[in-house]
Amino acid sequence: MKTYLPIWIALLIAAVAAVFVSESVSPDVRSTMMEEGGWIETASWISYFVAAAFVLIQLMRFPNRWSMLVCTMLLGMRELDFDKRFTTMGIFKSRFYSSSDVPITEKLIALVVTAAVVAALFFLVKHHLKPFFKRVRARSGASCSVFLAGGLMVFAKSIDGLSRKLEPFGIEPSDATNRIVGSVEECFELVAALLIVVGAVGALRLNRSK
Template sequence: MKDLRFRTISLTLLIVTFGFLGISAATVSDLNLFFKEGHGLELASVGVLFAAVVLWLWLAGPYRWREWQIPFLFLAMAAREMDADKRFTDYGLLKLNTYTGPAPWGEKLLGAAIIALTLWASWRLLTRNAPLWWQRLKAGRLDAWLIAGAFVLGVVAKTIDGLGRKLAGFGIEISAQTDQMAGRTEEVLELACYLMLAIAVARLSSLRGAR
């Protein structure tokens, strides 16, 4: 029964995501918009992250609030995808000059609180959940391997994000087309990363594997 539920959830998530991507690509006036912020791939990524939160709250049972850092970090990633730190403030909550410059004290305090909470949630993830993930990885559990794969995709995505600018710092120039392709690949890899995490949540939670 649990395997059937997991497969149904995973298939539904994939169908809805790729259906949305197909409709988005078919309806934009310029395909370049599909890869821009606030369109196509980015909206799908945000939607998948919110789906991961819903799945956790639905399936994790008594662990849903005990392991609050998991849905919180999904929400933090969704907020980062939407550039919420810059969209709703004048200076941006993740910029150093927000705290060293003339930004209002309200923004400084809000940003400091959010950063502190995110660091706390990350620490809880490393100390409470990472050991369990490592045990399940060694045991060959699907959820653990999905998380491992998502981590690798996330690292690769961040590595090629702004590739032209990063390589320029080493005196290496790449064509605009290559830089554009790297940016598009980064968006695709991020979406794949989030999908793997959401499916891992469905698998782990449905099996009551979280502790």
């Protein structure tokens, strides 16, 4: 645990620093850093696939971890907007299946993909969730890294589209607030991806020491 704590702190400080830097540079540079397809988002999806590579190595000894590999890759593909890049609209939207604008072939392919995702998630929860929380309670650095990553993902998702979420309450954040919140979201998503890498590397090292 002590080995991981400095890494967690360093990543958090780096994320906060990146937000401050994005506020002090020109709009063009900030756009290059924070907007869709920018440096931060690119680093995020690369990190997920790096983590997936480390999980893939573990499959040679632990084949039942295939669902971890699939879910890690799915996170990377989600960053690349694969759920809507190749189709008329996002495949995880209910309107996708009811809209007449979506070809039937797209719907069939999306159903197969969705079923595969659900199967991987089901296997992950059934076979790995309980042992995972057991390792978190035991303060395993690798598992705690993944746990923290999950917390950051939830937080980043909660502040995504903040203006839209606050609108029913009559609250309208300023443009500056929306900009900063957007930067925080992107940076925390990157930290989450890097924590997944840390967890995957830590698990690989732990397995090799056994």
